[in-house]
Amino acid sequence: MKLLSINAGSSSLKFKLYNMPSEDVLIYGNIDKIGLDTEIKIVINGDITTKCDILKNHDEAVNYLINVLTEYRVINSLDEINGIGHRVVNGAGKFSPEIVTDELIQRLEKFKFLSLVHMTGHIAGIKAFKNILPNVVQIVVYDTGFHYSIPKENFLYSLPYEWYTKYGVRKYGFHGISAKYITMEMEKRLNKKPNLIICHIGNGASITLVKDGKSFDNSMGFTANEGLMMGTRCGNIDYSVIPYVMGVTGMSMSEVDKVLNEKSGLLGIAEVSDNRALEELINSGDEKAILANEMYVNRIVDYIAKFYMRISDIDALVLCGGVGENAVNFREKLLSKLGPLGIYIEDEYNKVISKFSDINTGVITTKDSKIPCFVIPTDEELMIARETYTLIK
Numbered sequence: 431m432k433l434l435s436i437n438a439g440s441s442s443l444k445f446k447l448y449n450m451p452s453e454d455v456l457i458y459g460n461i462d463k464i465g466l467d468t469e470i471k472i473v474i475n476g477d478i479t480t481k482c483d484i485l486k487n488h489d490e491a492v493n494y495l496i497n498v499l500t501e502y503r504v505i506n507s508l509d510e511i512n513g514i515g516h517r518v519v520n521g522a523g524k525f526s527p528e529i530v531t532d533e534l535i536q537r538l539e540k541f542k543f544l545s546l547v548h549m550t551g552h553i554a555g556i557k558a559f560k561n562i563l564p565n566v567v568q569i570v571v572y573d574t575g576f577h578y579s580i581p582k583e584n585f586l587y588s589l590p591y592e593w594y595t596k597y598g599v600r601k602y603g604f605h606g607i608s609a610k611y612i613t614m615e616m617e618k619r620l621n622k623k624p625n626l627i628i629c630h631i632g633n634g635a636s637i638t639l640v641k642d643g644k645s646f647d648n649s650m651g652f653t654a655n656e657g658l659m660m661g662t663r664c665g666n667i668d669y670s671v672i673p674y675v676m677g678v679t680g681m682s683m684s685e686v687d688k689v690l691n692e693k694s695g696l697l698g699i700a701e702v703s704d705n706r707a708l709e710e711l712i713n714s715g716d717e718k719a720i721l722a723n724e725m726y727v728n729r730i731v732d733y734i735a736k737f738y739m740r741i742s743d744i745d746a747l748v749l750c751g752g753v754g755e756n757a758v759n760f761r762e763k764l765l766s767k768l769g770p771l772g773i774y775i776e777d778e779y780n781k782v783i784s785k786f787s788d789i790n791t792g793v794i795t796t797k798d799s800k801i802p803c804f805v806i807p808t809d810e811e812l813m814i815a816r817e818t819y820t821l822i823k
Contacts, residue, residue, distance in 0.1 A: 432456070432510050433818050435811040437517040438555025440547050441465055443491045446811040447504060447511075450819040453812060457504045461491045470494070474502055488551075488558040496562060514559050514568045515818030517607060517810060519548040519654065521572035523598050527817045530556055530568035538570075544653055547691075569818040576606030576613075579644040587652075601656070603648030605630040605751075609638040611813040612748050615806055617643060624745040627737050629730060630808065631760075632751035633661035633703060637730070639737040647740065649733050655691055659729045661703035664694035666729075696722050705753045705760060712759075727760070731767045738771055744801050747773065749794075750808040756784040761794060765803060772800025 431451070437444040446458040459472040468485040471478065485491045499505045516530075522541035528534055535556060542549035552570075559568060577585075585601040586594060593599040608630050616624045623643030630636050635658045639647040649657030659665045672686055681689075689698075697703040700711060700722035711719030738744060747768075753760055758781055765775035773795060780794040783805045795803040 431512045431819065431822070432505065433512060433815050433822075434514045435814040435818070436514060436555055436559070437811065437814075438488060438551045438558075440551040440554075442551070443488065443495065443555060444811070445495060446815070447499065448812070448815040450815060453815070457499065457502065458811070459498075461485065461494065464488060464491050472498060472502075474504065488554040489561060492555070492558040492562050508563065508566075511563065511566055513818050513822045514563070514566055515814040516552060516556055516559075516568065516570050517573060517814055518552045518570045519573045519604065520544045520602060521570075521574050525572060525575045525578035527569050527571045527575065527821050529821070530560065530570060534570065535560075548654075567822055569821050571607060571814045571817045573604050573606050574602040576610040577603030577638075577645045577648050580647055584647045599652060601648070601651040603636075603638070603645065604650040604654045605634070605636045605638065605648070606645065607810045607813045608750060608808040609640070609645060609648075611809055612750055612806055613640050613643055616746060616748065616804070619804075620745055622745070625741050625743055626746055626748055627734055627744060628748045628750065629734070629754055630751040631730065631749065631754040634663065635660045635730070635751065635753075637733045637737060639740060641741055647737065658733065659726050660695045661705075662692050662695050662697045664690045664698070696726060699725065705757050709757070709759055723760075723763070727763050727767065730764060734768065735771065747801055747803040749803065749805050755790065755805060755807050756786065758784065761805070765795070773803060774799045775803075 433448050433450050435446045435448060441464045443461040443464065447456045448454065449456055457472065457474050462469045464485050464487065468483045470481040470483060485494055496508065505511065518538065520541065522537065522544060535553065538549060538553050542553060556568060580601070580603060587599065589599060609628050612628050613626060616626055624640065625642065626640040628638040628640060634654060637649045637658065638645055651657065655663045657665050675681060675686055676683065695703065696708060700708055700719040702708050702711060708719055708723060712723055734747065749755065749761060761780055762775060765773055776794055776796045779792060783789050783792050783794060785807065791806050793802050793804055
């Protein structure tokens with residue numbers, strides 16, 4: 431069974447085609463800057479092809495992808511595509527994967543304000559595939575889905591209860607597709623339903639507390655802007671800052687919201703959002719970059735310590751996401767602050783693990799650490815394919 435795993439953004443289309451249930455990747459790539467000078471990357475059997483084109487919208491991007499599949503003889507006929515799985519950031523109260531229908535698209539449209547940029551891209555991708563491959567079953571897999579098991583005392587805010595019952599105001603949690611994949615990988619390694627602290631650290635960042643193999647809490651909340659300081663998102667702040675800034679600047683609520691989501695975090699302090707650029711500035715002695723990195727790491731440490739206190743027996747700390755998987759200096763700084771929890775970094779192991787070396791997974795703590803720290807590359811596309819295969823089957 432051949433399944434497409436799709437992550438559509440506002441101006442991007444990330445894709446992988448799997449042969450299931452063997453989970454063999456037949457082709458993968460990215461289509462970026464849709465609507466501008468579009469950049470296209472295609473990988474087949476390790477061979478990378480890059481191109482530039484002008485694709486005006488998601489319909490043109492999907493058409494391009496379909497042509498690539500036949501041009502490179504990955505498939506002989508469109509009938510070979512048995513299903514399409516889409517990442518959708520927020521299920522708006524729904525958690526289980528669902529088959530795409532007109533009613534489902536209408537519901538996503540209604541609640542896209544919860545994560546406007548992401549949801550707009552997801553919906554555009556779903557509609558494009560629906561127009562071009564109308565007879566292929568499409569599935570949505572919610573990034574909030576794994577967090578369905580968070581207990582009420584952990585997902586409720588201390589707000590009027592009717593805000594939850596009437597309006598759905600609650601913590602939903604995000605990066606659930608990644609957290610579920612990591613949890614399944616750790617189940618194999620530990621041969622049990624584990625208790626974990628999973629740190630998904632990339633441009634977006636969150637920490638998930640897993641109890642007995644199920645999500646027990648997550649640092650993100652009603653939207654993905656709660657919790658940690660991130661590449662461009664502010665994370666936790668005093669809500670009173672918002673009306674104050676609106677009053678002194680004359681900014682509208684939507685303008686402030688844009689700043690909190692797109693111009694804050696590392697970008698707001700250091701004027702860069704990419705960790706590699708941040709490290710270059712740190713190495714040059716840039717004071718704001720050093721300050722931003724200290725804030726960044728401290729907030730992650732705070733959540734790890736908080737979650738550590740919630741479960742008495744943590745089996746492992748896991749680092750994933752672009753920064754967690756590859757940033758050696760970040761990992762060293764983070765773990766150096768976790769000594770009070772009995773976590774001690776093994777420098778030799780830490781320095782060799784990244785996607786840029788021959789070793790991309792492993793333990794980076796010493797043998798006498800109370801809790802081992804694993805680095806495991808996450809695979810959201812594979813998790814989407816698994817969920818899609820299960821539902822279609």
